Amino acid sequence: MFDFIAVGLGPFNLSLACMAEPLDKLNCLFLDKKAQFDWHPGMLLQDTTLQNPFMADMVTLADPTSRYTYLNYAKQQGRLYRYFIRENWYLDRHEFNRYCQWVASQLSNVRFAHDVQDIRYDEQLQAYQVAGVNNQTGEAFCFSARKLVIGIGSTPRVPDAFNGKEHLPRPIHSTAYLNNKEQLQRCKNVTVIGSGQSGAEIFYDLLQGSEEHGYSLNWVTRSDRFFQMETAKLTLELLTPEYAEYFYGLSDQEKASTLRSQQSVFNGINQSLISKIYDHLDSRTHHAAPPAHLLSNMALNQVDYDDGQWSLRFNHQTLGTEFHHVTDGLVFATGYGYRLPSFIDGIRSRIRWDQHGCYEASRTWSVDHQDCEIYVQNAGLQSHGMANPDLGLACYRNGRLLHQLTGVDHYPSDPRIAFQEFSPGADSGFVPRAVGL
Ligand SMILES: Cc1cc2nc3c(=O)[nH]c(=O)nc-3n(C[C@H](O)[C@H](O)[C@H](O)COP(=O)(O)OP(=O)(O)OC[C@H]3O[C@@H](n4cnc5c(N)ncnc54)[C@H](O)[C@@H]3O)c2cc1C
Known part of the structure; x- marks a missing residue:
């Protein structure tokens, strides 16, 4: 036992x-x-x-x-x-x-x-x-x-556009990227969907091989930009036990909206990788290289597969226009659930x-x-x-x-880590007052 x-x-x-x-x-x-x-x-x-x-x-x-x-x-x-x-x-x-x-x-x-x-x-x-x-x-x-x-x-998550499309081939998810890399590099055109750290790593990895293998590349995201992961020290205080405690006490609605506002803390791309991608894209402009397109604001809303080609429809989140795109290589870096x-x-x-x-x-x-x-x-x-x-x-x-x-605290945690007070403490000089008083 x-x-x-x-x-x-x-x-x-x-x-x-x-x-x-x-x-x-x-x-x-x-x-x-x-x-x-x-x-x-x-x-x-x-x-x-x-x-x-x-x-x-x-x-x-x-x-x-x-x-x-x-x-x-x-x-x-x-x-x-x-x-x-x-x-x-x-x-x-x-x-x-x-x-x-x-x-x-x-x-x-x-x-x-x-x-x-x-x-x-x-x-x-x-x-x-x-x-x-x-x-x-x-x-x-x-x-x-x-x-x-x-x-x-x-477990790997793919966009809702796949709901009801169980008859389609299983798309490649970032979790199995390396197992499928060679197959992707034999394609004419590869599209990476998702702009978190994994999407950025895969795009950069494929970008480096695109001239040798001769495929064009697309990097598409629903986000309004390819944003950087926030790592400022005071932001990192959101990854402390105190903040975790504070977060747990919020209502479900407050939690959901707080998480939405924190995308750039846990979902962005690290700064050095963004720089490497930018520098590589820039270096390619000096000679003839296969095209590489970066598209933001594009939400995938329909997906089909026919004769070795993925047929994708995107809705531009700001313009409201629908775009159609056909690709033979497709990778979803759309996270986990x-x-x-x-x-x-x-x-x-x-x-x-x-x-x-x-x-x-x-x-x-x-x-x-x-x-x-x-x-x-x-x-x-x-x-x-x-x-x-x-x-x-x-x-x-x-x-x-x-x-x-x-029943025994074998590993007591440090009493206080964050300088910030997520909910003003009794000794903060900030006294809670009932609304309207
Ligand atoms: C590519 C990548 C990089 C990441 N990098 C970072 C990072 O730098 N920093 C960070 O803070 N977070 C990072 N994360 C997020 C997170 O920390 C990791 O996903 C981490 O692996 C989660 O650990 P876990 O123990 O919850 O689960 P997992 O690492 O997914 O492990 C779960 C284990 O459960 C086993 N299992 C499942 N079902 C069964 C079963 N029925 N019976 C027996 N075993 C089973 C699986 O075989 C697996 O080994 C990263 C995530 C990814 C995908």
Whole structure:
């Protein structure tokens, strides 16, 4: 009988596993269906980095003395001095993946190739039965645990224009970009849709190969511009526990409008990549290169496929004009959404649901009626805000989760981080007054 079982071993649960490992008396198990830790392999492009400084590794922000820190990894690999001399705080994504694989290889509480397919509650045992198949050996497994942590990440999202178009071929999503890159580079014309960091990375990657392979490129976004990710220090205070707490207390309506206004904090493109793209576009104007078009304000509203060609209709958001475009290569870099896993069907009645059919997560990420048995990681952008998918807050959330799971605060968080007060405090000199007084 485990104290808890965690399903999924992306960075969030891997960090939880590191933080749980040294806690004596805690008996927990982490399961993932992949053969090994592998972080968004379809987007492991050359020269791409994490958006967070290296301290947002699996443990440092909770326990810098842990043996699972990135610095210890660099030391073990004989790379610490080189890293010091590089003076670059932002880990290469390949390096982050290697580091996480190194961490996973040392943990005794993780099992890969374990595909969780069904969870039930055993009233007699008062425990969850987590069942599935080892997809390497084909053997079935079933483990029991008092509590659960579900951290299965998110699934690729394509525009609504695809609704009802299940008969069309599956479009390429950014998540599988590298697996499809060669096929795309054999096209005459490639269109990338979406202007977040992934869309920008894919456009830049394809731009660099377009002269050699001879394809033209289009980069299309619904946004009114290709905007930069905001990284000013006071804006980064929106990625602190204090702001996460404040956000959780807002009404649903306030949360939705706040998230809309924060697109440039969690959805933009990093400044150095914008510069590289611009410089590359500029350098191409000095010689004959295949055309590259950048189009903003274009919302995709219809999609069809015929004889190897995608037929797309866009509505220009300001001009109100409809545009038709035909392309043989198409990539959607249109983000991710949360899809409920079918393995929870057997425990649906133990979970709290909101009016949209999503988990109704408490402030401490519990979703069960007792508020102390089932926890979710990275499944509440609407309820918990943009702190939800941010790696910089993994250690904070996992510290709070372990407090809930064990009843002991093993990793107290810093009492105060932000200089800003998101809701004026009692000592601020700003006294709340009822409206109209
Ligand atoms: C390309 C890319 C780059 C990003 N870069 C950053 C960044 O620099 N900084 C940042 O803060 N955020 C970044 N993010 C956002 C976010 O941090 C990542 O998406 C992160 O991987 C989310 O971690 P996770 O643990 O929630 O889920 P995931 O990493 O998606 O992992 C979920 C795991 O659950 C497993 N799983 C699913 N179903 C089952 C099942 N039934 N049984 C067993 N296992 C299962 C999957 O195999 C997977 O390994 C990035 C996202 C992307 C797509």
